[in-house]
Ligand code: PEP
């Protein structure tokens with residue numbers, strides 16, 4: 248069902264103001280974690296003015312250590328809903344387990360399936376059953392075939408609203424947190440009709456590498472971006488080192504528009 252051989256026309260996923268796979272580049276921006284209502288509301292208003300169409304922010308956080316901040320959970324979802332009301336942005340947030348799907352679906356516009364859960368088949372099916380737009384992140388050790396077959400689990404439940412997100416993979420290279428393989432963008436777009444989003448924040452782990460790799464993703468044909476933005480990245484509760492400021496995001500948006508026009 249993800250194959251272009253069976254469906255040559257491209258899928259456009261729409262969720263409120265967010266559109267992925269259409270003519271314009273869709274941009275999902277926001278902090279790694281939702282920290283407080285004033286943080287997320289204030290940032291959402293700024294990001295909407297700068298041209299983002301979606302707001303990201305984790306309320307359920309898949310942290311490497313069980314002792315790290317795990318997210319504000321339902322309170323975080325309520326803060327995201329307040330940010331949508333204030334900014335008009337579509338809310339993109341992660342759901343980590345099948346039994347969380349109804350609650351997250353009540354507040355979010357797009358259900359994010361994280362890299363660590365790409366092959367959690369029960370979760371994929373639950374997101375499929377919800378009928379909600381979904382953003383599936385590539386597992387950090389998943390091949391392209393495994394990635395597309397994971398998307399197939401959602402599509403097979405009758406939910407066609409699926410976006411694929413390249414977020415980087417594990418390699419021997421350790422100068423970046425992950426390795427961001429941008430060839431997957433034209434490859435996925437050749438194989439599949441689903442929109443392709445690139446996450447240069449997790450893909451590099453380094454804030455100064457985010458703007459150039461975001462632009463490279465657009466040049467490679469990506470339908471959209473997911474970028475971590477925080478007012479004070481050094482104080483962010485998670486992923487600060489890969490997070491850019493609103494000022495850098497503004498520059499990135501201006502350059503992204505120029506590249507998108509040229510592609
Ligand atoms: C995230 O988007 O904050 C996240 C946890 O991403 P990933 O699942 O790609 O690591």
Ligand code: MN
Nearest residue numbers: 279475485486
């Ligand atoms: Mn993050």
